[in-house]
Amino acid sequence: MSQRIPVKELTDSFRGRAVGALADAQLRTNFRVAMDSLMKKRADAFPDEEEREGLRELGNHIKARALSRLPDLLEQLEAKLTENGVHVHWAETTEEANRIVHTIIESKQGSQVVKGKSMVSEEMEMNDYLAERDIECLESDMGEYIVQLDGEKPSHIIMPAIHKNRRQVSKLFHNKLGVDETDDVNELIQIGRRTLRKKFLEADVGVSGVNFAIAETGTLLLVENEGNGRMSTTVPPVHVAVTGIEKVVANLRDVAPLLSLLTRSALGQPITTYVNMISGPRKADELDGPEEVHLVLLDNGRSGAFADAQLRQTLNCIRCGACMNHCPVYTRVGGHTYGEVYPGPIGKIVTPHMVGLDHVPDHPSASSLCGACGEVCPVKIPIPELLQRLRQENVKSPDEPAVVQGGGSKYSWKERALWRMWMALNTRPTLYKCFLWAATRLGKLTPKNLGPWTENHTAPVPARRSLHDLAKAHLNAEKTSGDRS
Amino acid sequence: MSARDNILKKLRAGLEGSTPRPDQFDETLVTEPWQYAPEDRIQRLRSLMETVHTEVYTLAAANWPAKVQELLENRRLANLLYAPGTGHGQQLAEFWAEAAAEQNLLAYDRPIEEWKEELFWQVDASITGTAGAIAATGSLVLWPDRHEPRLMSLLPPLHIALLKASEVEDNLYVMMEKQNWPAGLPTNLLLVSGPSKTADIEQVLAYGAHGPKELVVLILEDA
Known part of the structure; x- marks a missing residue:
């Protein structure tokens, strides 16, 4: 192969x-x-097509509605969260977001961070940023932990270690943690549990992502199956949530359909084991939970996509995979x-x-x-x-304004000229006829090397007579035989 | 200008000339497919929760403390974390004293900082109440507060939850409406739909990832 x-x-x-x-x-x-x-799990989770399509329509409506008043909703979210005692930060770039997170950790003289699964923190490359500043930032989702242990990046947004099989994980644990090799997935998970539980206990700061930020109530909603998200957001004295600005929805009830769509599309589950709704830090008389909760709202190019009505739809994404x-x-x-x-x-x-x-x-x-x-x-x-x-x-030319940053990077004047010629050829009948005559008679002269095409295919040789010619001849023959009868 | 101002300014520029979309939330889409006759509601909850390895028992309200003791005995567990400031917590403590049960009752009555190590490593089981359950997805609603803290349902390997049969609702939307969630949420509202699990290695399901390895639900029928 x-x-x-x-x-x-x-x-x-x-x-x-x-x-x-x-x-x-x-x-x-x-x-x-x-x-x-x-794919099978998702299909099984949506047995009723009508139900599924109605729900997708509603999901689209909720996100489109939220985006249609995104700046207002972000302000409302900020006001509500602040009222609930959560500190809200804004960052235009990942560098800024990292600096904010680092400042929070430093202010607590923290040196150990545990992280629940968060794609935005991957976007920020937070682990590396903090490691360079002598802060250990440990992934606590089993898949993310495996990937981090091997110095890799996730290969799937929901199942980060999906590219590895159990033998590869077993070898990795053996090499890095000094445990015996085992083919038993349960045993592998228990090794992860024991190792990480110690880390949850010691951590100074917990970092998490956010699945939905609810403006109406000032609530951060997280879904997960393992409990590491709850650990990261409940045990350490400080919780820092990082999220993209597109994750805000208007009302709590908007979450009902979105949750159902998210967990069924992602894993075929009617719901995840935990749906964790955080609306503030520990209250004065409460016995656990972080004393401080922070939310970092990250732009990182999202406002660029937002500026164009068509590309804005990119921000509907609820990251189900x-x-x-x-x-x-x-x-x-x-x-x-x-x-x-x-x-x-x-x-x-x-x-x-x-x-x-x-x-x-x-x-x-x-x-x-x-x-x-x-x-x-x-x-x-x-x-x-x-x-x-x-x-x-x-492929826009440099003279046209770029809508997307870095746009026009594949522009080539040769390609553009070629397409112009092609257009001329196909819109001018005389020219087209001349070309057709030449192509059918001189087809043997077609070059053997046609760039990327001939990497995987043999070069095409035009037929000796065009379809047009053949059809004409056929119709003429029919006409003649028709006249005879 | 601050990052906040820049971001909001860019977003507002993007929306220039457009109008916000009206709210056309069609609630039938999230309620109608998820409605159950009263006699099916608990069955639905039960079967969904059992599918994800939850043990479910239905019993008369008065009998639950004895059931809890039996669960601990069968598993040879030494202690049970409970919330002394709750009604069910007091009921449990009374039963425990009367029955002279040998399992140690641990009261969650001080801040986590004072006994973090113990809570993390030495607690075998916990018992909490619930604020109802959702039949459509097989979920318990947990409403932690100062009396019954958040970690009770997370740290111990066995979590026992008490559920009143009359507090099972059809679906999440109805639950939100009935309990009027938008009017005031606790610090940390939770939906719990089984013991902790993961499928991160080869998609093989393994229970007891970081949270409880076992979840037992006692459905109490009102006398």
Whole structure:
């Protein structure tokens, strides 16, 4: 199989990494098995199509409504949270967000942080930032912990260690924690539990993400199955939540459909084991919970996507991961090939706003536009449409204003000229006829090397007679024979 | 200008000329598919919770302290964390004294800082009340307060929860409405739908990830 894939130098690009991933049989099996199972679980969780479609419509409505008054809702959220005793911080960049988190930790002379699963903190590369400042920042979600222990990044937003099998985890635990190797998943989890429980106990600060921030009540809602999110937000004396500005919803009741969509789309579960709704720090007479709660609201390019009415839909995302589970490209190349925090279809439409299209020029093109992602998206983000839009944005000429940062990075005057010629050819009949005559008579002269096309295919040779010619001849023959009868 | 001002300014510029969308929340979408006849409601809750390894018992309200003792005995557990300031906590303590039960009752009556190590490593089980349950998803509603703190349902390997049969609602939306959640939420409202679990390794389900390894629900039928 791998022999048929052209050998290309592995470069630091999507293409290069994809070639490597496609040749890795273990990785492909791990993803194939996991994605098949996740797709089945989702399908089983939505047995009634009418119910599912109604709920997706409502999910889309709630997010679109929230975005249509996003700045007001953010202010309302801030006011409510402040009233509840939560400190609210704003950050335009990940650097700023890291600085805010670091300042909070420093003010408590903290040196140990435990983290519940948070994609925004991955976006910030918070672990590295804090490590450089001698603060240990430990992941406590089992999957994230495994990935961190191996010095890797998550390969899936819901199942961070999905690319590893139990033997790989067992070896890792053996090497890093000095425990005996075991093929028993339960035993592996218990090793994680014992190791991390000690860390929860010692931690000075707990960091978490947020699934939904509710403006009406000033509430941060987190979903999880393990209990590490509750640990991180309840045990340490300080809790810092980090989230993107798009996570705010207007009302508590908005959460009812969104929760159902999120857990069913992500894992096929009617609900997660824990739904954790935090509305403030420990009250004076309460016996546990953090004494301080902070929320960091991060922009990091989101306001850029927001500025364009079509691209704004990117911010509907509730991070369920269903689009990647159903993506034929993701399933084959795996999460690490994308080289960024958010992989898969959602990664392809959200990352350009964070790092610039010029940094991820292949992202919008790494799709067959089969449409599966858009079909399963619980909040109906038209992902294929947005991918096409980003492709267009990335070939805009430098004279046109860039809508997305780093846009126009794939612009080529040669390509543009070629398409102009193609257009002229197809809109001028005389020119077209001349071209057709030449192509059918001189087809043998087609070059053997046609760039990327001939990497995987033989060069096409035009037929000796065009379809148009053949049809004409056929009709003439019929006419003649018709005249005879 | 501060980051806050910059962000809000950019967002407002993006919305220029547009109007906020009206609220067209169709509540039937989250209520109608999730309605149950009274006799099916508890059955639904029970079967969903049992699917995720929760033990569920239905018993007459007066009998629950004895059941709790039996659960501890069967598991050979040495102690039980309880909330002395609650009605059920007092009931439990009375029963324990009368029955001269040998399991040690631990009262959660001081701040966590004073006994963190003990709470983390030495407590075998806990018992808490609930603020009802949701049949549609098989979830308990926990409303922790100063009498019954948050960690009671998280740290001990076994969590026993008391649920009044009359407080089971059809779905989350109805629960929010009936209890008027927007009017005032506790510091930490929780929905708990089983013991702690993870599927992070090969998607193999394993229980007891970070929270309780076992969850037992005692459904109390009103006498």
